[in-house]
Amino acid sequence: MTTSVVSIVYVSDAPAAARFYGELLGLSPSLETSGYITFDLGPGAELAVWSGRFANLSPEVPRTSEICLAIEGGRPDEIHAIFEQWRSKGVTILHEPHDAGFGLTFLAADPDGNRIRVAPKD
Template sequence: MTTSVVSIVYVNDAPAAARFYGELLGMSPSFETPGYITFDLGPGADLALWSGQFEELSPDVPRTSEVCLALDGGPDEINAIFQQWSSKGVTILGEPRDVGFGLTFLAVDPDGNRIRVAPRD
């Protein structure tokens, strides 16, 4: 059986969220409808942005999950991404710090969804 893992992020405005994620990831969507847009992240992995499921999401609503971008480049790459995102005005919740699995930082998208940048295991 062939499987694919699709991580769905609920957003208020899928096209606006796709512009945000497209710029962060340096890629274009692989599939687009007005309320559902996906990015092909590689074999068997997609990121989907879905609007219309939770009208008027509030940043005050606790988010209990994260999209994690796992990088191969080590601390230098993580620090470079942190600097790049900071200069673009991305909201940063936690600056780079060393935790049990390596250097990581935490940001949020315009809907309050958490985005972690960390080393690949």
């Protein structure tokens, strides 16, 4: 059986969210519909933004999950460089770089308040 893991992020505007994630990750969508857009992240992994049935999402609503972008190598200088790049783009930073036991990490948010963690890959 072949499997693929798709992480779905609920957003209020799929095309706008796709532009945000596409620019952030340097990727183009692999599938686009009016309310569901995916990005191929590599063998067996995709990121999807979905606005179907999720009108009026608010960044103020607490999010209980997060997407973690695990950086191969994950050296502190790489994590800091990504942090500075995102901050210069105006990405909302929830927690600046800090050591969390598994390495240097920081936490950001997309325009809908969904959490995005950058951390070293195990």
